[in-house]
Amino acid sequence: MTLRVLDGLKFRKAASPIHTLDPRTKMLSAAFFFFATVLFSEFLPLMILFMVQLPFIAAGRIWKEWARSMRGALFLGIMILVMNLIFSQGLVYSIAMTTRFLGLLSSFSLFFLTTSPDDLSLALQKWHIPYELCFAFTTAVRFVPVLANEAQTIVDAQRSRGLELEKGNFIKRIRNYIPILVPLIVNAIRRSLDLAEVMESRAFGAIKKRTSLFELRLGSGDYVAFLLVAVGVALVLYARLGVKIPF
């Protein structure tokens, strides 16, 4: 209910041309979308950047999950629209800001839905980031769905005790989340202590030099993607520096 937007970040194994790309390629593409989106505040380029992502989402066969996270973000998107309108930034600008938010979210969603945490960790290790940090990162990503499930259970348990999240004024509504957040945080801390003990009892860190079962290798798809990103960068720079954007 409350955490539906996180569904758009849950990785699911699938065989698609996007899933099989090297994680570094996808990271580069996601970074491209991120910086390009931040670079513009006009509606037209932001809308184009949003639309350009759609074929990749189709190729990755993640329509359903992507749409769910977009729907989850709708409320926040509307908030951004309304806030911008209230502070009289003009309608076009307000819509542009909403599009920017959705575009950013969509690129994150595309990245996380098609990249397994393990692949991501391998990519980080390739860049000589210490294994402990990579492990912490993958674990964090992997526990997002667990946390989301648990949050749902806690919400159910408290609603069964008469808690009404949507009741009351603004302050009261924020206070309503205390009975949800306290168990969630306490359980997360408990679990992390357990996890540390489990890892130690399985000799985590006993071997200094690690080898890994899977090696990352760039394929032809990756080179095509690099080319596309290069074209994208050129276009973005040209649009930013060379032409006047109508709106």
Added chain:
Amino acid sequence: MIRIEGLSYTYPTGIQALKDVSLELRDGEFLAIMGENGAGKTTLVKHLNGLLKPTSGRVSVDGVDTREASVASLSRTVGLVFQNPDDQLFSETSEDEVSFALKNFGFSKEVMEKRVSWALNLLGLERYRKASPLMLSGGERKRLALASVLAWDPKVVVLDEPTVGQDHNQKEILRQFIVQLNAQGKTVIIVTHDVEFVAECAPRVVVMSRGRVIMDGEARRVLCDESILGQASIIPPQVAQVFYMLQDLGFPRDVINVEDARRFIVARVRPG
């Protein structure tokens, strides 16, 4: 009175958890819902206070369609105690924990104080009144969660896996407690895997498997039906297994608890 008619439920993820479940529960009944992991037991009880609304079919509590009432108002009648107390305990003291729901339901201060003391006493937690719920042991936390629901005196009490993580003594106390609640006229529903526990309680038993109700009847009948239990990954209670093997000696087949077993065996050993 709870009436479930042709209830099907599909989660937003597309998993169909309940398929055409129909069930009727009279006031004051004692029901155990059993079944393998993922059979849909918890999904089913979440319909009773409106946390989940039917995808198709209908659930009504005392004549009120759960689709037309809020979770808060349905919970007033149907108190749901979740499996893991850690998913609900959040207050600074046990006392606050119990009064949380009472506040939500708008009880007056005097009534609230009375109810809190009553509930803490009932579950032997009076001395932890000012203690943090996080400092209590596993079994005590489970009892506190139960106290926090019983405090508002719901007509129907639903306990999800009440015996998990409890030692034998605690289970026995819990059993007596549940039987007593039921004797006082409350409708009690337990969701459990614990076949020995159900055998000792001897309630009405509903067996679920893969989202369907595959059997509904008296414990004595259901818990001796190996083929039905097998479908739901449950083995009959040990006493039932022994009596199954003794049937060629003329012992009855439908004996499930130790007390009855003793009676039959003694009667045989000391005829007349």
